Structure formats: structure tokens, C-alpha cells
Amino acid sequence: MRHNNKGRALGRTTSHKSALMRNMATSLFRHGRIETTEAKAKELRPYAEKLITLAKQGDLHAKRLAAREIQDRDVLVMLFDKIGPAVAERPGGYTRILKTGFRLGDGAETALIELVDR
Numbered sequence: 001m002r003h004n005n006k007g008r009a010l011g012r013t014t015s016h017k018s019a020l021m022r023n024m025a026t027s028l029f030r031h032g033r034i035e036t037t038e039a040k041a042k043e044l045r046p047y048a049e050k051l052i053t054l055a056k057q058g059d060l061h062a063k064r065l066a067a068r069e070i071q072d073r074d075v076l077v078m079l080f081d082k083i084g085p086a087v088a089e090r091p092g093g094y095t096r097i098l099k100t101g102f103r104l105g106d107g108a109e110t111a112l113i114e115l116v117d118r
Helices: 014-031 038-057 060-069 073-086
Strands: 033-037 095-102 109-115
Touching (some): 014 033, 014 060
């Protein structure tokens, strides 16, 4: 049975996957869009949207919770000062995933994940 096994393993250990999500979320907030595999993009979407929801709250507790995940101070400041207020009126759906085809090396399905109001 699949109790407590939601999400994709992505062929990694738990600590490796959490580090991957942190790094991808940091890059997404820094650049506004990143290109990755479709599976990674689908796994990143709820992770990043929870962090944006914390940025919308904007209080000290939310900032400390987000600082656990976003290690880069400049990106954290940008998340709370620019991205959070920009989507303050939006009830959800802060990211979009666009399929971009297949990677030449291994044929993996690639996708572009980007922030919507950017």
C-alpha cells in the first residue's frame, strides 16, 4: 500500500530530493523561469507555491519558515519584497508549466516552469 508515499521519488534519497527542491525553488525565484524535466517541474510547483503563499503573509514567522527552505538571503528578500506583493490579490496558481519537447541526450520530456505575474 502507498500510505504516506505521495509525490515522485525522482530516483533520489529524501535528503537529495529536498536539496534539489530548495535549489530549484531558489533558481525559479531568482530568474523567474527555469527549464527542467517535466517530472521535476511538476514536483516543484506545489513546493514553490507554498513558499509564495508564505511570502504573501509577509510576517516574521512566515519569513523564518521560508528562510528554512531558501538559503540565499537576496532571493528571500526578493521573494518577500517583490514576488509576494505582486501576487497578493491572486488566490493561487502562481506558477505555470509549459511543455517544451524532448531532451536530445536521453529523450526526457522537458518543461519550462515560470512565475505567472512576472
